[in-house]
Amino acid sequence: MHSRVTTLLTWGSLLGLSQAACPFADPAALVRRDDAPPASDDILEEFRVDDSEGYLTSDVGGPIEDQVSLKAGARGSTLLEDFIFRQKIQHFDHERVPERAVHARGAGAHGTFTSYGDWSNLTAASFLGAADKQTPVFVRFSTVAGSRGSADTARDVHGFATRFYTDEGNFDIVGNNIPVFFIQDAIQFPDLIHSVKPRPDNEIPQGATAHDSAWDFFSSQPSTLHTLFWAMAGHGIPRSFRHMDGFGVNTYRLVKDDGSSKLVKWHWKSRQGKASLVWEEAQIIAGKNSDFHRQDLWDAIESGNGPEWELGVQVVNEEDALAYGFDLLDPTKIVPEDIVPVTKLGVMKLNRNPTNYFAETEQAMFQPGHIVRGVDFSEDPLLQGRIFSYLDTQLNRHGGPNFEQLPINRPVVPIHNNNRDGAGQNFIHTNTAPYSPNTLNKGFPQQANQTVGRGFFTAPGRRPSDEYVRLVSPTFNDHWTQPRLFYNSLSAVEQQFLINAIRFETSHVQSATVKQNVLIQLNRISHDIAVRVASALGLEAPAADDTYYHNNVTESVSVFGSGDIPIATLRVGILASALANNGSSVQQAGELKEALTKDGVVVTVVAERLGDGVDQTYSAADATGFDGVVVAAGAEGLFAANSTSASTLYPAGRPGQILLDAYRWGKPVGAVGSASGAFKSTSVPTSGKGVYSETAVEDIVKGIEAGLATFKFTDRFPLDNTE
Numbered sequence: 001m002h003s004r005v006t007t008l009l010t011w012g013s014l015l016g017l018s019q020a021a022c023p024f025a026d027p028a029a030l031v032r033r034d035d036a037p038p039a040s041d042d043i044l045e046e047f048r049v050d051d052s053e054g055y056l057t058s059d060v061g062g063p064i065e066d067q068v069s070l071k072a073g074a075r076g077s078t079l080l081e082d083f084i085f086r087q088k089i090q091h092f093d094h095e096r097v098p099e100r101a102v103h104a105r106g107a108g109a110h111g112t113f114t115s116y117g118d119w120s121n122l123t124a125a126s127f128l129g130a131a132d133k134q135t136p137v138f139v140r141f142s143t144v145a146g147s148r149g150s151a152d153t154a155r156d157v158h159g160f161a162t163r164f165y166t167d168e169g170n171f172d173i174v175g176n177n178i179p180v181f182f183i184q185d186a187i188q189f190p191d192l193i194h195s196v197k198p199r200p201d202n203e204i205p206q207g208a209t210a211h212d213s214a215w216d217f218f219s220s221q222p223s224t225l226h227t228l229f230w231a232m233a234g235h236g237i238p239r240s241f242r243h244m245d246g247f248g249v250n251t252y253r254l255v256k257d258d259g260s261s262k263l264v265k266w267h268w269k270s271r272q273g274k275a276s277l278v279w280e281e282a283q284i285i286a287g288k289n290s291d292f293h294r295q296d297l298w299d300a301i302e303s304g305n306g307p308e309w310e311l312g313v314q315v316v317n318e319e320d321a322l323a324y325g326f327d328l329l330d331p332t333k334i335v336p337e338d339i340v341p342v343t344k345l346g347v348m349k350l351n352r353n354p355t356n357y358f359a360e361t362e363q364a365m366f367q368p369g370h371i372v373r374g375v376d377f378s379e380d381p382l383l384q385g386r387i388f389s390y391l392d393t394q395l396n397r398h399g400g401p402n403f404e405q406l407p408i409n410r411p412v413v414p415i416h417n418n419n420r421d422g423a424g425q426n427f428i429h430t431n432t433a434p435y436s437p438n439t440l441n442k443g444f445p446q447q448a449n450q451t452v453g454r455g456f457f458t459a460p461g462r463r464p465s466d467e468y469v470r471l472v473s474p475t476f477n478d479h480w481t482q483p484r485l486f487y488n489s490l491s492a493v494e495q496q497f498l499i500n501a502i503r504f505e506t507s508h509v510q511s512a513t514v515k516q517n518v519l520i521q522l523n524r525i526s527h528d529i530a531v532r533v534a535s536a537l538g539l540e541a542p543a544a545d546d547t548y549y550h551n552n553v554t555e556s557v558s559v560f561g562s563g564d565i566p567i568a569t570l571r572v573g574i575l576a577s578a579l580a581n582n583g584s585s586v587q588q589a590g591e592l593k594e595a596l597t598k599d600g601v602v603v604t605v606v607a608e609r610l611g612d613g614v615d616q617t618y619s620a621a622d623a624t625g626f627d628g629v630v631v632a633a634g635a636e637g638l639f640a641a642n643s644t645s646a647s648t649l650y651p652a653g654r655p656g657q658i659l660l661d662a663y664r665w666g667k668p669v670g671a672v673g674s675a676s677g678a679f680k681s682t683s684v685p686t687s688g689k690g691v692y693s694e695t696a697v698e699d700i701v702k703g704i705e706a707g708l709a710t711f712k713f714t715d716r717f718p719l720d721n722t723e
């Protein structure tokens, strides 16, 4: 902290001196480049506390012992005088800050963004101003509805918030993994969240929308349908944070140096590919490992395989805001990528885990209002409200206005303004004329604007559209075309998953009115969906209404079936026996492990007990931990229903359960030589897509690697019999 403040003051006074002779004459002298940011890519280094040596001290520095409180005699009462006791307990009592009102559960990581080029033809934003220009970033992924301790794999929209610590200040893209949102006006956000959160009387259910109030709102407010469809499809249950794309959702503007602007949609495209869990798997993971996603992100970064995303934009001319049959200001609409392709601007790599969850991830306070020169808002009424909400919520979480001074929030460039004091003020300002205009401090800090000091473009070229009204724009009225576009663009099995998800959720709904309203809305998207959901609810679907239906399709909305998922960091479990056949299967498991590890696959050898090439026990392992499973020759005896190797070391039938679950959840499965007996014992078909039965280790490796790239064999999931 000390060094940052010193640097800041030095910059400030240098700036003042250079302008002293004629403060307003030379705008170029005020250009921020005088204040070059710290070179280190680890912007938090100066704040870290190293406890690797030294004595324990009180908060004010005196060495202490803090394990026994001061008492009136060994068996006596504790004394109020004990300042060590009071300080320790008081700090503990105040350890928590309010969790985020939404997106409370999340995980963060540091990284670097690298621009692919000089994008001054699109924006004046300096972090996009040169090829290979690097900018430190911090990203936080999250679920929305669950509280801070909820399970990672709840079906939900996922947050994808990125902060760029640019050399012209912080820029945040506070986005989601779904490109649209439930509502069109921020004033409805409390209604949406109150309906989705647990019941007010018993606080049930946690992190789930399978309840009456959520579906009451969804079916009464049809603007929710498009986002709901994305969430009910695979996007609601991603395989990991690494396997999802990100979207800015709201339309923004990019502004060039000449003040001209275009409308843009932000995109993050995962280089890990897109992949999702299936619902039963996600539910079981929630119990087996509620930290599934944060663990995955942490492990990938620790192993040197930090995830990467390309940042892209869809660019639309200002005059084309209504040219595509919907309004670019309506956040419930995608701009189909087959109509406006994504231009890739750069790549982000996450390569460093936080050192301290609270200081970094919990205290990261993102805001859509954190924009830099070259980026501007649009009039999207959702975005307009968000600009207020995030600033306001940070006050509540931090308890005062100085949250931007926290290490994870402060920019890498110096701050010069007349904001003063407040709880937790970190800066020691030396300017005795903290107001503007002033003469006593020679007019500093000076006002910057579009032409001097590289100031913000203030709403360039923007005009009010009409008179003041409390009205939804008529251009926002269509809620059914795009959910159908999304549905039409999915594969048959993805459509089935989506319908199954709606069946699951609405089966938890008690109210007959809500169920009927859901069917009415679904029927406006597709009569087929309404019929299929109604069949599970034991109800009649409304009559088809052709006025709503179309056969349009688009691209990039699917999460299954690309067949080219990079396999590095995917996980394979090798099921072996340490007790049968003198452990020969463990030896073969070692060979499989070696070959797969060479290609970056993370392999766990599972057997009855640990040791000698065994990484995990059957008692602790299950199919949720693996993207593919292989049985090593010699272990097949563990799978037989009447197995003589039945062991009390793990729950009865566990090896077979792992294999069968992996198969049922669409994962590639393999068996070497005699291990194919395990397929028969567990009723897993011995052939078919994604089932590999080979005698040679190298053939199994080849097969399972191809299977991992496919990721899910969706032909294993039954489809409704529809005409």
Ligand code: HDE
Pocket: 100, 101, 102, 103, 106, 140, 141, 142, 158, 159, 160, 161, 174, 175, 176, 181, 185, 186, 187, 189, 247, 248, 249, 250, 331, 364, 365, 366, 382, 383, 385, 386, 389, 390, 391, 393, 394
């Ligand atoms: Fe948020 N949202 N939001 N949201 N949101 C918050 O801010 C809000 C919306 C998103 O990892 C809160 O710091 C309103 C859309 C993410 O720290 C709060 C509206 C999108 C995160 C808030 C929206 C998001 C938040 C709670 C409707 C995708 C977590 C804590 C107008 C583009 C950021 C906080 C993190 C968090 C308000 C809608 C994404 C209350 C009023 C649309 C990723 O301020």
